Amino acid sequence: xxxxxxxxxxxxxxxxxxxxxxxxxxxxxxxxxxxxxxxxxxxxxxxxxxxxxxxxxxxxxxxxxxxxxxxxxxxxxxxxxxxxxxxxxxxxxxxxxxxxxxxxxxxxxxxxxxxxxxxxxxxxxxxxxxxxxxxxxxxxxxxxxxxxxxxxxxxxxxxxxxxxxxxxxxxxxxxxxxxxxxxxxxxxxxxxxxxxxxxxxxxxxxxxxxxxxxxxxxxxxxxxxxxxxxxxxxxxxxxxxxxxxxxxxxxxxxxxxxxxxxxxxxxxxxxxxxxxxx
Numbered sequence: 412x413x414x415x416x417x418x419x420x421x422x423x424x425x426x427x428x429x430x431x432x433x434x435x436x437x438x439x440x441x442x443x444x445x446x447x448x449x450x451x452x453x454x455x456x457x458x459x460x461x462x463x464x465x466x467x468x469x470x471x472x473x474x475x476x477x478x479x480x481x482x483x484x485x486x487x488x489x490x491x492x493x494x495x496x497x498x499x500x501x502x503x504x505x506x507x508x509x510x511x512x513x514x515x516x517x518x519x520x521x522x523x524x525x526x527x528x529x530x531x532x533x534x535x536x537x538x539x540x541x542x543x544x545x546x547x548x549x550x551x552x553x554x555x556x557x558x559x560x561x562x563x564x565x566x567x568x569x570x571x572x573x574x575x576x577x578x579x580x581x582x583x584x585x586x587x588x589x590x591x592x593x594x595x596x597x598x599x600x601x602x603x604x605x606x607x608x609x610x611x612x613x614x615x616x617x618x619x620x621x622x623x624x625x626x627x628x629x630x631x632x633x634x635x636x637x638x639x640x641x642x643x644x645x646x647x648x649x650x651x652x653x654x655x656x657x658x659x660x661x662x663x664x665x666x667x668x669x670x671x672x673x674x675x676x677x678x679x680x681x682x683x684x685x686x687x688x689x
Contacts, residue, residue, distance in 0.1 A: 454668065461661035472662040477638050478647055482663070484555060485644040486670060489623035492562040496619045497612055500570025507571075508578045522572075525565050530628025533564055538632045553635035558643060561630050562623040569622065570615030577611040578604075606686045613682035617675045624667055 431439065462469055472478065507519060525533065537560060542552040551557050581604065589599045627645035634641035644663055651660035 457661045457668070458665050460657055461665040464658050468658065469662045469665075472659045473666050477642070478644075478659075478663060480639045481642045481644045481647045482666065484558060484642070485624055485667075488555075488558045488562050488643075489620050490674075492559060492566055492623050493616050493620045495563065496566055496570045497616050500567070500615060500619075501574050501608065501612060504571045504574040504578055507575060522568050525567050530565065530626070531631065534561065534629040534632040537561060537564060537629065541633070552633055553637060553641060555641050557634045557641055558630065561633055562626060565626055565629055566619040566622050569618040570612060573611045573615035573618070574608055577608055581607055609682040609685040613678040617678050620674050621671050624671060 473482070503522070507515065528536075537557075538552055540547060541549050541557070541560060543550060545551075551560055585603055586599050589603055590596075594602075625645060626643070627649070630636070630641075630643060630646070634643070636642050636646045644667060648660045648663050651657070651663065
């Protein structure tokens with residue numbers, strides 16, 4: 412028995428170590444406290460409010476015909492717009508970094524307009540261009556297409572501004588070396604450039620989706636908020652609050668939170684796979 416005990420290997424777990432100084436510990440504590448007050452506690456309060464009436468009531472709220480229609484339109488439009496932004500935003504960033512042309516500085520400025528422009532003003536601008544008196548002949552107001560248009564406008568800069576600095580830091584010598592070895596431009600982009608840009612593209616896509624899902628201001632004038640036609644979830648949430656139905660508003664908000672988190676996870680998995688293949 413003693414021999415068996417002595418021959419048995421003894422595993423010693425290494426003690427957990429950290430290199431936090433006292434100042435760093437205080438900073439970390441303040442950071443977590445601030446993050447909890449601004450994010451974690453409010454999110455927890457929304458989830459608690461959403462489920463206060465029971466899961467049956469939560470399910471009944473989000474499956475209501477009008478609410479379900481608004482959710483489908485919002486998520487579908489946000490996903491479609493995000494896909495467009497991934498392609499167009501990456502293309503615009505590539506042009507701004509790799510090309511030299513007259514008016515480049517002006518284009519750099521114009522791209523940031525959706526960031527600086529109040530959303531209600533953006534809605535008025537879009538209404539004047541695509542409303543009943545459209546000078547372009549495109550009458551998109553009070554239709555589901557107005558939702559897509561508003562989402563495209565307010566989310567344009569996200570992918571561009573996430574991809575652009577990463578593209579500027581890429582070493583062109585690697586691409587030139589690959590080209591000298593006979594690699595085509597498509598292969599160079601797919602095997603060298605895209606894996607490097609994947610994290611930035613995924614981050615921009617996540618921001619674009621989340622921004623679109625929560626958009627309200629630019630849609631007030633343009634979409635008309637017509638039930639089953641152009642009504643989005645932000646309008647349904649506001650309507651529930653105005654009718655003193657905080658539980659219903661919280662239920663819709665909780666569902667949007669879950670959907671956004673799932674999208675972020677999926678984008679993170681995709682960008683990791685693209686990076687590994689590169």
